[in-house]
Amino acid sequence: MTMHILKPGMLSSFQDEGRTGRQPLGVSVVGAMDQRAHRLANILVGNETDYASLEITLTGPTLQFTQACCLALCGADLSPMINGKPVAMNRPLVIRPQDTLQFGAKQHGTRAYLAVYGGFAIPDVLGSQSTYLRSHFGGWQGRALKRGDDIPLLRPLNEIGKDGKGLEALALALWSVKLYLPGVIAGSTRARIRLIKSQQWDEFTPASREALLNASYRISPDSERMGYRLQGPEVLMTKPRQMISEATTFGTIQVPAGGQPIVLMADRQTTGGYPKIAYVATVDLPLLAQMGPGDTIQFELVSLETAQALDAARTRAFNDLAQALAPVRSLLLNH
Amino acid sequence: MSPTTYTLRAQGDRCLSIDFGDTIRLETGQLCLSAAATLGRAQLQGVTDIVPSYTAVALYYTPGVDLGGTDFGTLCAQVRDTLRQDLIQTTTSQRQVDIPVCYGGKHGPDLAEVAKKIGVSEQEVVEIHTRPGSMVFGLGFSPGHPYIGVHDAMFALPRRDVPRTAVPAGSVAIANCQSTIYPTLLPGGWHILGATPLKLFDLARAQPSLLLPGDQVRFLSISEQEYDRLVAQLAQVAA
Numbered sequence: 001m002t003m004h005i006l007k008p009g010m011l012s013s014f015q016d017e018g019r020t021g022r023q024p025l026g027v028s029v030v031g032a033m034d035q036r037a038h039r040l041a042n043i044l045v046g047n048e049t050d051y052a053s054l055e056i057t058l059t060g061p062t063l064q065f066t067q068a069c070c071l072a073l074c075g076a077d078l079s080p081m082i083n084g085k086p087v088a089m090n091r092p093l094v095i096r097p098q099d100t101l102q103f104g105a106k107q108h109g110t111r112a113y114l115a116v117y118g119g120f121a122i123p124d125v126l127g128s129q130s131t132y133l134r135s136h137f138g139g140w141q142g143r144a145l146k147r148g149d150d151i152p153l154l155r156p157l158n159e160i161g162k163d164g165k166g167l168e169a170l171a172l173a174l175w176s177v178k179l180y181l182p183g184v185i186a187g188s189t190r191a192r193i194r195l196i197k198s199q200q201w202d203e204f205t206p207a208s209r210e211a212l213l214n215a216s217y218r219i220s221p222d223s224e225r226m227g228y229r230l231q232g233p234e235v236l237m238t239k240p241r242q243m244i245s246e247a248t249t250f251g252t253i254q255v256p257a258g259g260q261p262i263v264l265m266a267d268r269q270t271t272g273g274y275p276k277i278a279y280v281a282t283v284d285l286p287l288l289a290q291m292g293p294g295d296t297i298q299f300e301l302v303s304l305e306t307a308q309a310l311d312a313a314r315t316r317a318f319n320d321l322a323q324a325l326a327p328v329r330s331l332l333l334n335h
Numbered sequence: 336m337s338p339t340t341y342t343l344r345a346q347g348d349r350c351l352s353i354d355f356g357d358t359i360r361l362e363t364g365q366l367c368l369s370a371a372a373t374l375g376r377a378q379l380q381g382v383t384d385i386v387p388s389y390t391a392v393a394l395y396y397t398p399g400v401d402l403g404g405t406d407f408g409t410l411c412a413q414v415r416d417t418l419r420q421d422l423i424q425t426t427t428s429q430r431q432v433d434i435p436v437c438y439g440g441k442h443g444p445d446l447a448e449v450a451k452k453i454g455v456s457e458q459e460v461v462e463i464h465t466r467p468g469s470m471v472f473g474l475g476f477s478p479g480h481p482y483i484g485v486h487d488a489m490f491a492l493p494r495r496d497v498p499r500t501a502v503p504a505g506s507v508a509i510a511n512c513q514s515t516i517y518p519t520l521l522p523g524g525w526h527i528l529g530a531t532p533l534k535l536f537d538l539a540r541a542q543p544s545l546l547l548p549g550d551q552v553r554f555l556s557i558s559e560q561e562y563d564r565l566v567a568q569l570a571q572v573a574a
Contacts, residue, residue, distance in 0.1 A: 020383045020395070024371075025536075025544040026474035029384075125538065135478055135519070137538060199344045244359060245475065245482070247386040247393035249350045271388060271475030279347030282398070307348040308406050312399035319402070 001067040001156035003116070005149040006100070009061035014052040014120060014139035015266075019128035023247065023270045030130045030138070033225060033266045033289035034111050036314070037075030040185060041115035043322050044072035044092050046329035051119040052129035052139070056112040058292065060103025061145060065095045067156035068167055070117035070174070070332055076109025076290060090181065092117075092328055094171035097159065110292040117332050118155025133225065134267060161335045170335050177327050184283075184314045185321060193288060194281040194302040194310075195253070200237075204255075204277050208235040212277060216296045217261070223293055225267040230297070234259030237275055245273035251280035251288075263288065281307035283314055341370075341418070343411050349396060351410050353418075356390045359512070361485055364472045367392050368549045369422040377417045381405030387548050388473045389482070429470075431551045434516070434531050436507050437562035438464075442530035445495075449509070449526050453489050461556050463487050464528060469514065471550040477521055479536025479544040483552050484513035498524030505530040507554065514554075516546075532565035539573070 005012075015038065018031025032038035032055055039049040054061075060078045073080050073089050080087050082099050095101070103112070122129050122140055131139025140151060160166055201209065211233035220229040235255045248254075252264040254274035263280060264272070265288075280288060281302055291297065302310075342354045353370060356363040364387075371387040374394065381404035384395040394414070397404035405413075438461045439446040450457045464486070472482045486509065494510045499522060502508070506517045508525030515525055518535035535545045546552070557565070 022478075023384045023386045023395070024474065024548055025478060026476060026480045027478045126543070196345070196347055198346075244357070244389050244391075246352065246388040246391045247346075247350070247395075247475075249347050249393075249395070251347055269476050270386065271473065276346075282348050304345050304348060304407055308398050311348055312402060312404070312406075315397070315399055315402050315404070 001069070001153050002065075002150040003120070003153060004064040004066065005061060005145050005147055005151070006064055007062040007102075008145045008147055008149075009056055009103070010059040011057040012061045012145040013055055013131040013133060013143075014122055015055045015130045016052045016128055017050050018266070019126055019130055019132070019138065022126050026270050027126060028132060028134070028267055028270055029250070030132050030225075030267050031128070032113065034075050034113065034286040036185065036286040037111070037113045038115075039318055040090065040181075041072045041074040041113040043318065043325060044074070044090065044328070045070050045115050045117040046092075046325065046332050047115060047117065047119060049318070051115065052122060054114040054120070054145075056103070056114060058106060058110055060112065062100060062102040064098065064100045067097050067153075068159055069095045069153055069156050071095055071101075072115050074113050074115075076112040077107035078109075078112050079104030079107060080112070090186070091179065092174045092177075094157070094167050094174065096167060109290040111289055116153055117157070118153060121152035121154050157332075157335055170331060173331050174328060177325070177331070180324070181321070182317050184310075184317045190284065190287055192298045192300040193284045194307065195278040195299050196281055196302060196304050196307050198253075198276040198278050200275050201277060203237050203239070203275070205236050205238050208233075208259075208277070211235065212261075213299055213301065216298055218296050219291055219293050221293045225265055227265050227268060228263040228288065228291075230261045230263065232260075235261050235277055241275075243273050243275055245271045248272045249279060251282065251285050252276050253278045253280065265289070281310065283307065283310040343414060345407050346393065348407075349398065351394045351396065351407060351414065353392045353394070353414060354390060355392075359389045359472075359485060361470060363390050364470060364484075365426055365549075366422075367472075368425040370418060371548070372423040372425050373420065374414065374417055376423060377413070379405070379410065379413050379417070381410070386473070388475070425549045429549055429551050430547070431553065432546060433553050433555050434507070434533060435555045435557040435561070435565060436529040436531050437557050437559050438529035440559060442506070442559075442562065443528045445508070445526040446528050449492065449528065452492060455489070460528065463489060464509070464514070465554045465556055467551070467553045469552045471546045471548055471552060473548050474544060474546065477518060479518040479546070480521075481516055481535070481546045481552075482513055483515065486512045486514065488512065492526060494524035495526065498522055502527065503530065505532060505535070507531055514552075530562070532562055532569060534569065
């Protein structure tokens with residue numbers, strides 16, 4: 001049973017919640033850029049959230065499935081179609097043998113996530129299935145998908161099913177499962193990305209701080225999984241000084257001497273030595289992950305306590321959703 | 336030994352950093368490693384990664400005390416409690432790792448320039464660089480990429496104005512009184528003194544990274560013939 005890659009798309013790579021625990025060796029965390037969409041896709045097909053999903057960037061791949069399976073698509077709406085017919089996002093979908101999944105025009109967002117019931121049969125490398133693109137390991141052969149790849153799936157669906165009712169009955173039963181996605185999970189837009197001040201916040205000029213909170217910044221064309229370069233009013237320190245390299249985080253806004261901020265994203269290096277003005281609140285990183293080159297961003301400040309409460313509230317909502325979707329899991333397990 | 340002073344700081348909403356100083360010194364680096372080891376042993380709830388660097392230790396965590404995670408306030412209190420105890424002495428268990436290096440020639444394109452800048456002979460640069468007493472402060476930039484120091488003040492050269500786009504794997508380079516070794520072909524702005532035949536990072540090994548934080552490093556000068564012989568020998572072992 002495989003997922004056969006007819007066309008790879010712009011950048012399609014397997015990602016999970018990240019390769020944590022290896023940063024002391026200089027191994028980047030990587031993982032899904034939009035952790036919210038990655039988690040949702042897994043939960044919708046009854047998986048644990050640490051299964052790898054396929055992260056699909058802007059131009060989607062064309063995929064053919066040799067056997068039946070159950071999948072879900074979350075994140076960016078890239079007009080997914082099965083055998084040429086549009087299909088719903090954020091739902092468990094039943095795939096029949098030889099079905100082809102392809103994508104059309106981008107409706108919104110930058111990255112879509114494809115999770116399949118039971119997961120993809122790809123090895124764990126240093127405790128994670130995420131593709132470490134820069135270091136060429138993890139995921140599928142350490143790289144983005146190519147035409148002709150055959151990705152094995154761990155749990156294809158039986159065409160007849162234990163009850164003998166077949167795939168159509170399963171599809172119907174899955175479709176009738178009530179699905180309510182709370183705002184912290186489904187919300188895809190927000191006027192302003194929330195920031196937490198860094199300890200060096202006050203070392204930046206008043207004009208710089210004012211600009212960061214009131215002006216718009218444009219995401220530059222060379223922004224990718226490692227970091228987003230922001231184009232806009234300069235962000236400068238009152239007295240520029242050398243910093244000692246230290247551990248970095250997803251969402252750190254660092255400012256090199258030129259004054260154009262860089263937001264560190266999933267593929268960031270583990271250490272860095274530039275001054276930092278602020279950090280993007282984890283709860284808003286998915287919004288940033290769904291933006292792309294040319295999009296503009298505005299920021300606002302939030303307290304550390306608020307950011308942590310929002311982050312925990314989302315985790316709680318995901319736990320609740322996973323419980324509420326027990327019927328999906330049991331339908332798939334008992335099929 | 337219990338650290339006299341340190342400060343706690345939030346790096347965003349999922350990372351807490353403990354600062355032990357603001358200059359790169361061997362003692363500060365050792366304190367960071369001891370604190371990291373002690374905090375690791377404490378197995379604090381919600382902590383996923385503990386990363387020592389030159390003057391700080393970063394603790395990564397997940398949110399929500401009731402969700403098996405933690406929050407900044409809770410973790411700060413636990414860190415203070417943990418650091419009140421005697422720290423694990425990493426200096427007593429330090430490994431010593433010898434790194435054979437072929438200095439100069441095609442492997443060390445910057446040796447002559449470094450010697451000229453410092454005002455000593457190439458031989459003296461090698462002599463200073465092979466002195467014992469250096470430690471791995473941490474790894475970063477790419478898998479297995481070490482930051483080794485602190486070298487003699489003579490090696491206080493800033494990085495090159497124009498970084499190279501491709502530094503070969505195994506290159507041993509200096510800047511700002513420190514050394515690094517490039518695990519793979521990477522861009523880099525440090526001054527390349529030579530190259531080692533050793534593989535810095537190899538997923539085929541149980542411990543992929545040749546060097547670990549806290550290792551004592553001694554560079555050994557080898558000839559080009561010896562370098563070639565070791566390269567061939569290592570290739571044979573791999574095959």
